[in-house]
Amino acid sequence: MNDEFNLDVVSNFFKHDYHDRGKQKWQGFFLSDHQVALHKRANETKSPPLSKQEPETILATLNKATVQHQHVFIQLKTRDKCGQHQALKGQVNTFNSQSILLVDGTFLNIEEIMAIEFIVENKTE
Structure with missing residues (x-):
């Protein structure tokens, strides 16, 4: 060779x-x-669906989360292909009566939110 x-x-x-x-x-x-x-x-x-909250409750939770620098679990009104409500986890940077800005740069309209809860040790309360 x-x-x-x-x-x-x-x-x-x-x-x-x-x-x-x-x-x-x-x-x-x-x-x-x-x-x-x-x-x-x-x-x-996947997360269990939360009960729909009133806008006042959502704003009060956002205010507390902002002041106390707590992470939140946000469930949106929109659904994915499997029929599950879309969800986000994060920390609120700032908000007003119409919109939210999370620390990671995610921008949401208040109208899109179905429910919001505080995250405590990887669990929602």
Whole structure:
């Protein structure tokens, strides 16, 4: 066998013999990892539905959370594809009678909020 590198042999191999399967060779890996990630995310975000709160209650909770620098669990009126109310966790940076700004930069309208609770040691009270 010849130990010299021959570019013509390599070019001929890729031109006539080698057939790249493209996405097909990775599809099995993607599906299993993707499914695991989706299930993990779904289990993390599932939460029992909270009772709808009055705007005054929501504003009072936001005020207390802002003053005491507490984290809150916010359940929105909008639902995801599974029919679950969308939810957020975070710390309130500032708010007014119409909108909220969380510390992470998330902006919400007060009208979007269905309920809000304080987070105590990874549990809602």
